[in-house]
Amino acid sequence: MLIKELLHHYSRWDGTQKVDLRWEKLTDELLDRFLKTGDLAFAMEWLLRQGHDFGPDGPVMQGLNKLVENLMKLRRDILSSSNISGLAEEMRRRLDEIINTEKEALKGAFEQAQRRYNTSGDQTDKLDMEKLFSQETFLDGLPANLKGAIEKLKDYKWQSQEAEQRFQELVNAIRQIQEIASRNWFTGDRPMTLEETVEAARRLKRISELIDALEQGRLFDIDLEQMAELLGEDARRSIEMMMQFMEFLHKEGFIRSGEEEWELTPKAVRRIAQRALKDIYAALHADTLGGHETTRAGLGEPVMDRPKPYEFGDPLNVDHKATMIESMIRNRDVGTPIKIEPKDFMVASTEYRSTSATVLLLDMSLSMVREGRFAAAKKVAIALDHLVRTRFARDKFFVVGFATVAKQLRSNQLANARGALGGDIFTNIQDALRLASKLLAQSGARNKQIILVTDGQPTAYSMGGELHVEWPVFGVSPNAEKETLKEIKKVTEKGITINTFMLDASPELMRFVDMMTRINKGRAFYTTPDTLGQYLLVDFVKRRKKVLH
Numbered sequence: 001m002l003i004k005e006l007l008h009h010y011s012r013w014d015g016t017q018k019v020d021l022r023w024e025k026l027t028d029e030l031l032d033r034f035l036k037t038g039d040l041a042f043a044m045e046w047l048l049r050q051g052h053d054f055g056p057d058g059p060v061m062q063g064l065n066k067l068v069e070n071l072m073k074l075r076r077d078i079l080s081s082s083n084i085s086g087l088a089e090e091m092r093r094r095l096d097e098i099i100n101t102e103k104e105a106l107k108g109a110f111e112q113a114q115r116r117y118n119t120s121g122d123q124t125d126k127l128d129m130e131k132l133f134s135q136e137t138f139l140d141g142l143p144a145n146l147k148g149a150i151e152k153l154k155d156y157k158w159q160s161q162e163a164e165q166r167f168q169e170l171v172n173a174i175r176q177i178q179e180i181a182s183r184n185w186f187t188g189d190r191p192m193t194l195e196e197t198v199e200a201a202r203r204l205k206r207i208s209e210l211i212d213a214l215e216q217g218r219l220f221d222i223d224l225e226q227m228a229e230l231l232g233e234d235a236r237r238s239i240e241m242m243m244q245f246m247e248f249l250h251k252e253g254f255i256r257s258g259e260e261e262w263e264l265t266p267k268a269v270r271r272i273a274q275r276a277l278k279d280i281y282a283a284l285h286a287d288t289l290g291g292h293e294t295t296r297a298g299l300g301e302p303v304m305d306r307p308k309p310y311e312f313g314d315p316l317n318v319d320h321k322a323t324m325i326e327s328m329i330r331n332r333d334v335g336t337p338i339k340i341e342p343k344d345f346m347v348a349s350t351e352y353r354s355t356s357a358t359v360l361l362l363d364m365s366l367s368m369v370r371e372g373r374f375a376a377a378k379k380v381a382i383a384l385d386h387l388v389r390t391r392f393a394r395d396k397f398f399v400v401g402f403a404t405v406a407k408q409l410r411s412n413q414l415a416n417a418r419g420a421l422g423g424d425i426f427t428n429i430q431d432a433l434r435l436a437s438k439l440l441a442q443s444g445a446r447n448k449q450i451i452l453v454t455d456g457q458p459t460a461y462s463m464g465g466e467l468h469v470e471w472p473v474f475g476v477s478p479n480a481e482k483e484t485l486k487e488i489k490k491v492t493e494k495g496i497t498i499n500t501f502m503l504d505a506s507p508e509l510m511r512f513v514d515m516m517t518r519i520n521k522g523r524a525f526y527t528t529p530d531t532l533g534q535y536l537l538v539d540f541v542k543r544r545k546k547v548l549h
Helices: 022-039 040-050 064-079 087-120 123-140 148-155 163-182 193-215 226-233 235-252 265-280 320-330 366-369 374-391 409-414 429-443 480-494 505-522 531-547
Strands: 051-053 058-061 255-257 261-265 295-309 345-353 356-363 394-403 406-407 447-454 460-463 466-469 497-502 523-526
Touching: 022 040, 022 235, 022 265, 022 374, 040 051, 040 064, 040 261, 051 064, 058 064, 058 235, 064 193, 064 226, 064 235, 087 123, 087 148, 087 163, 087 193, 148 163, 163 193, 193 226, 226 235, 235 255, 255 320, 261 265, 261 409, 265 374, 265 409, 265 531, 320 345, 345 460, 356 374, 356 429, 366 374, 374 394, 374 409, 374 447, 374 531, 406 429, 429 447, 429 460, 429 480, 460 480, 480 497, 480 505, 497 505, 497 531, 505 523, 523 531
Parallel strands: 356 394, 356 447, 447 497, 497 523
Antiparallel strands: 051 058, 255 261, 295 345, 394 406, 460 466
């Protein structure tokens, strides 16, 4: 995986380093992609393959796919510009020249041995002469075809160092050419020389190695010099930017090493939640949501922009600015110094803030994933979880994901949730309601509600301690529906309100939801993935304002 190959280079902050805002923007794009998939490796892979344009004042980070495309084009250009049709004849000619060079060396050595033998009669010189003659005879008997001749010469003991060197160069050239020719076909009109073919083979090999590394995402196996040589400096900078970005993610604490692979840190999850909430609020008018407070006065948190005169029994949340202004108004005819008296004291108004417990039931069945609804629903769940944790810290908020069975999703699990995949295709609203009811009972809150986000009626249920799944007949699973409605009655008897947000408007789902709302007296909203966040957050905050003890 791409992110398994991070290199870490740490240095102490000395005040001169600058934070590259490009990585901040790219990080947000990565986290947005992760939010849609729940797969960090896939999100990283997608981002680096697509590349990124940093705008008119910034560079372009060519994506891996673009770099591969450019390398493939370069390979096509090389193959279509020349051919190797006459190469066999040239290589045979080169071999003949090498053999002639060797024969000349043999002839010279034979003549020297013969002169020594004629002078001294040494038998060693005679043996040398026989050996040299045998070698020349061997060379004369080489096969006419190039392959056979080279195979015969593989173990030959050369007399000429020059001939031996040239032979090894020829063998290496043939090996390189054969390796490339087995995977490529030269289709051009211009015949290439042996040297040109060898250079083309080297370039094609480098291109193939780079393509393999890019396609497999092995950034740190890429030779940047070769990348620059083949595709230019922009290509080199693109790879360098990718590696710098990956290093930035680790240094800034957005990813960390897990048991098997890299994973997002809590810091990254918080950033996802903040962005999700911001995106949803951005779709609303500035004054749509209003505050999250009730209109009932009482003990609670101070509202600093609405001061009031202090009255006996009020908490001493003194508003110093308002107190000074009140004293200045009273002393406007006296001048300075200003004297503050008890009647000048202004305190911050307090409003009663209720606490409540909410369980969001998030449909993770196959239809939610297949229809592209789950990513939007998960984003809303993350945003709502962050809203409660940051603005309503006294509230209890739970998320329950359900498909064939239900399970609680903690905040860190929610960001990584990927929806039902494979065979987990059914919708068990009954199990989700049971788990939600249990969590609400444990919360100790007086005000309790369930938010159900779904795109289908129930198709799974439990009876007698056994799990059952039921394929719909004419769009309805009667037993699953019956058992789920029983569970809704139990939830209603506990004073729990169910608000349903439906991402599908099929008649069967509408009929089921209508029965559910009649039993529970809750409400139903028909919405789309794009508007779910706006509807859900607006409704949550409005209901939160009305909740009173």
